[in-house]
Amino acid sequence: MKDMIEDIIKLSQNKFEMLKESNKPKIGWISISTPEEIIHAADMIPFRITGELGEHATDAGALLSNNYCSYVLSCLSEGLDGLYDFVDGIVFVDACDMRKRLYETWTRNLPLDYSFFLELPKEINPLSREYYRMQLRRLIESIEKQYRCKITESSLQEAIHLSNQTRRLLQRLYQFRKLESPPITGDDSIHIVKSSMCGFKSDFNGKLEQLLSTLDSEGESDGFKPYRVLLCGSYFDNRDIIHTIESCGACLVCEDNSNGIKYFEGQIDPDSDPINAIADYYLEKCTCARIVDTDRRLNHLFKLIDEYRVDAVIYFSLKFCDTNLMDYPYIRSELVQKGIPVLHIEGEQHIENIENIKTRIQTFLETSMY
């Protein structure tokens, strides 16, 4: 089974080589609120820019400001290092103020044949729904014009089918994490989710389908860890932190963030008008810090806590991520009122001094577990 998991994770690790080999136009994206279906429907490859190879955040900080979250700085740093010189374009989404500034800085300082800034309302009401549908039509028109292609209703439906399939498979994978002894670790799960965003959904779906069949036949793992932890907050993919949680005798059972549940929850209605269905999906799934209604996010978090039988929550926010920082005091007080221990960790995407974070996690888990 380990080989199958590694094979899936390799999709993400080898994404640059694979993308460069493909003849199709490649479109990068930075927010999980990017309607990948529209890009797929134009027969292009949408893939996530992750910032994981961004090593020159200082250069990026000189263009933006050093008090930007390290995810945004690392993405720009990758761009400055020329990692995305091969891409045909990038779709940016108005998901938070820092990503808005990233769009401005990227398009002003780096060569890009095509870019699009998609506005995404922060509230859900009939007016915002209509506005967002209009935004999606603008995106479609702009892609059609730039690439001289036609995005048809049937190509959108096909793309919806493909993405829904990915979502369904990832949802099945996460069902295994609800078991008493999940047969799949938090580290593997996060990296499998990352692979689903690297642009090769058909390959990914096939590989994940095989892994799920093996998981179905093998059942639960032998190593029972009764203390169950949920991780939420900003962009997160730090292996050291995950290993610390898992090596302290706790079990990371769910990630309510963009490399976890938030990417693949729900389904786009395949039977409605495709543009309306895509608009409804991306507007309604946004149970993240960017929406105005924090109670909506909180209720979603409580639902996950119930479903995954969570004992404690680790709230990870990237430094300067005001979007997540602002929600934290309220979310913390509501969790504490319900008797759920919560630890706030503030860090960077590429953490240099991991030791003090490790100590805090170890102390938190030891004191709340026993």
Ligand code: SF4
């Ligand atoms: S980590 Fe926070 S500030 Fe940075 S891009 Fe995400 S939401 Fe915006």
